[in-house]
Amino acid sequence: MAFCTAIRNLNQYIYSSLTASRRLLSASVTAGPEVSAAFERSITPEVAQHLNNHGYAVVDGVFGRDMARQLRSEVLHLYEQGLMHKNCTHLVKDNATSLVEKSHIHEAELTLDSGIQAAAPLCAALNSDRTLATLLSLFLPQLTLDSQAIKLQYNAGSGGCFPMHYDSDEQLDGRRVTAIFYLNPGWGSSHGGQLRLYPFPRAPLDISPLEDRLVLFASTRMLHRVLPSSAPARCCFTIWLSQSRRRAFVRHVPSLASLEPATPPSEDPVAAAGFLMHP
Numbered sequence: 001m002a003f004c005t006a007i008r009n010l011n012q013y014i015y016s017s018l019t020a021s022r023r024l025l026s027a028s029v030t031a032g033p034e035v036s037a038a039f040e041r042s043i044t045p046e047v048a049q050h051l052n053n054h055g056y057a058v059v060d061g062v063f064g065r066d067m068a069r070q071l072r073s074e075v076l077h078l079y080e081q082g083l084m085h086k087n088c089t090h091l092v093k094d095n096a097t098s099l100v101e102k103s104h105i106h107e108a109e110l111t112l113d114s115g116i117q118a119a120a121p122l123c124a125a126l127n128s129d130r131t132l133a134t135l136l137s138l139f140l141p142q143l144t145l146d147s148q149a150i151k152l153q154y155n156a157g158s159g160g161c162f163p164m165h166y167d168s169d170e171q172l173d174g175r176r177v178t179a180i181f182y183l184n185p186g187w188g189s190s191h192g193g194q195l196r197l198y199p200f201p202r203a204p205l206d207i208s209p210l211e212d213r214l215v216l217f218a219s220t221r222m223l224h225r226v227l228p229s230s231a232p233a234r235c236c237f238t239i240w241l242s243q244s245r246r247r248a249f250v251r252h253v254p255s256l257a258s259l260e261p262a263t264p265p266s267e268d269p270v271a272a273a274g275f276l277m278h279p
Helices: 002-042 045-054 065-080 114-119 121-128 131-139 269-276
Strands: 056-060 085-093 096-109 147-155 160-165 175-182 195-198 205-207 213-218 223-229 234-242
Touching: 002 121, 002 131, 045 056, 045 131, 045 213, 065 114, 065 121, 065 147, 065 234, 096 160, 114 121, 121 147, 121 234, 131 147, 131 234
Parallel strands: none
Antiparallel strands: 056 213, 085 096, 096 147, 147 234, 160 223, 175 213, 175 234, 195 205, 195 223
16 A cells, blocks of 8 residues: 555656646747847847946836736745745855845745746746847947856745845856846835945935836946835846856956046046946
């Protein structure tokens, strides 16, 4: 009896795994061209130039409502199935890292976890597409973005937020551009949860996490935070676009000194801001 039960459980596991694999493959095949086309429409030279000059760019209507809601349903499914873990702030001091858990914020590492990819096949199709990195590298010659990582996030509200931080440091890893895609239909200002950017020397800027909105910013140079959210389900995913730290094989990249404006900041504050916010 126990042997028969074990065989039956094994068969069910194999069937479930095969079903998930087929769903992942099907979604990747059908969504792949659609994902590429969406980025090709949305990531224009003007968007890249705004990112270059101001340190950030905002693009609305990237994938369309239907795909945005499919992506949101996958994030909700991961949370409801207990497949996410609590987000933690990483504090590094004296070569030691400590973790501080954030309340009400849950996440899943899509790129590193094949189980998450199987459970969220449309999100996985995004993970396999490199159009966003390719276009930004094309329009911004100082970048050679050759890898990416995606994290899915669910904010349960009740004040869930992020403190002020930079996403990375040039001495720490290769992340250069952060891309956050929001999945929140019916969002209102009273819900909170805005992304606040600090594009020094300009004034801070609050960006609402609206459905089908993409926000790009320089990972190492844009100070930012997430304001407390009161909505029951604030969903998004983050794509970190990186370049290899060893770059002997890539095109020449201008030195930082060569990018410095010729005029003093007091005479041309726009040029000074562009230099400070350069990705």
